[in-house]
Amino acid sequence: MSECIPLSVPCIGANEWRYVEDCLKSGWVSSAGGYVGMFEEAVRRYTGAKHAVACVNGTSALHTALLACGVRPGDEIIVPTITFIAAVNAIRYAGAEPVFMDCDEYFNIDAEKTAEFILTHTRLFGRATRNSSTGRRIGALLPVHVFGNAADLEELASLCRQRRIPVVEDATEALGTWYTGRGTAGKRHAGLIGQAGCLSFNGNKIITTGGGGMIITDSPALAHRARYLTTQAKDDATYYVHNEVGYNYRMSNLNAAVGVAQMERLGAHLEKKRANYRLYRKQLADAEGMRLAPVPPYAENNLWMYALRLEGRSPRRMRDRIMGRLRSRGVETRPLWYPNHLQKPYRRCLAYRIERAESMWRSTLNLPCSVDLTPEDVSRVVEELKRA
Numbered sequence: 001m002s003e004c005i006p007l008s009v010p011c012i013g014a015n016e017w018r019y020v021e022d023c024l025k026s027g028w029v030s031s032a033g034g035y036v037g038m039f040e041e042a043v044r045r046y047t048g049a050k051h052a053v054a055c056v057n058g059t060s061a062l063h064t065a066l067l068a069c070g071v072r073p074g075d076e077i078i079v080p081t082i083t084f085i086a087a088v089n090a091i092r093y094a095g096a097e098p099v100f101m102d103c104d105e106y107f108n109i110d111a112e113k114t115a116e117f118i119l120t121h122t123r124l125f126g127r128a129t130r131n132s133s134t135g136r137r138i139g140a141l142l143p144v145h146v147f148g149n150a151a152d153l154e155e156l157a158s159l160c161r162q163r164r165i166p167v168v169e170d171a172t173e174a175l176g177t178w179y180t181g182r183g184t185a186g187k188r189h190a191g192l193i194g195q196a197g198c199l200s201f202n203g204n205k206i207i208t209t210g211g212g213g214m215i216i217t218d219s220p221a222l223a224h225r226a227r228y229l230t231t232q233a234k235d236d237a238t239y240y241v242h243n244e245v246g247y248n249y250r251m252s253n254l255n256a257a258v259g260v261a262q263m264e265r266l267g268a269h270l271e272k273k274r275a276n277y278r279l280y281r282k283q284l285a286d287a288e289g290m291r292l293a294p295v296p297p298y299a300e301n302n303l304w305m306y307a308l309r310l311e312g313r314s315p316r317r318m319r320d321r322i323m324g325r326l327r328s329r330g331v332e333t334r335p336l337w338y339p340n341h342l343q344k345p346y347r348r349c350l351a352y353r354i355e356r357a358e359s360m361w362r363s364t365l366n367l368p369c370s371v372d373l374t375p376e377d378v379s380r381v382v383e384e385l386k387r388a
């Protein structure tokens, strides 16, 4: 059999080796040293954010951003059920409870139903919005830009502003995704619609640092708070005075050295993702019972992940059969995340009108999406799909 085609492998160039070597030689491998600042500056400049705070991973960025937005134990956080569980776990780390929402056709939080929930099930009391039935404060909205598709946030964010609900965007998959300015926000990078956005540089993302994350924000106070919390809440670094419980969440200089080199390649990675998306779409156009999932028209999406929607009577059976068949032919595909409102730790949490998420889960298969995927690889995946 010819070589395997994994779902996603990182694309590493010569400068990654060079900067890591430089970092190792300098001896500054942990938090101090220049690369963390350089990486933050590169991401800040690219996204147009006023501030960027590097973290050890996307999950810690989410946890920190929630805390920095004032989320407290006992709060409720509105979150989509379709997301990698890390976003939901971050809510629990903050001592809060998720309230699950349905998804739209782009796998993102259903903005209409979410607005309906806020308008009909919550009330603004003074400075905070509370769930009318539980009385708990709505601590934040945590939308996720799933697969790099920009969530339909512009109107929802405006409702949240009126209701004093902070918006923390999980933009972990969305570096390179831009709102094109349908609403009042103008051209904005994903993660900068709400108070804070969180990026991930895990090995499968559009650029990687091995493990890594970053909070982007326009708020100096939020950035300052995030930096404080991610560095053990040091009030006096010389005499070890800590007035709060902080976290060891700061990115290491070694990881950041990889990140600086990867940022130099981001434009090229985006080009390749887009070219391969077009290739998949063209080659799958005549495939029966399957189509490449659409992407939202109101944004320039980074096309990080290619999702296939299966049509037909038993999509779940078809999904599993295709996945098994492709695996035996050396092609890795993966299903959509299992909806979080059905996961054991979260089964008892509130869930509002979830009507689409489960069928999306049954009928979706993610296709190989590495930056280095060649046209021949794409053709081979499509051929195997058609045969299966």
Ligand SMILES: Cc1ncc(COP(=O)(O)O)c(C=O)c1O
Pocket: 057, 058, 059, 060, 083, 084, 086, 087, 144, 170, 172, 173, 199, 200, 201, 202, 211, 212, 213
């Ligand atoms: C949607 C989503 N949220 C959160 C995370 C967590 O990021 P990390 O793995 O960097 O902690 C990931 C990725 O891994 C993700 O895909």
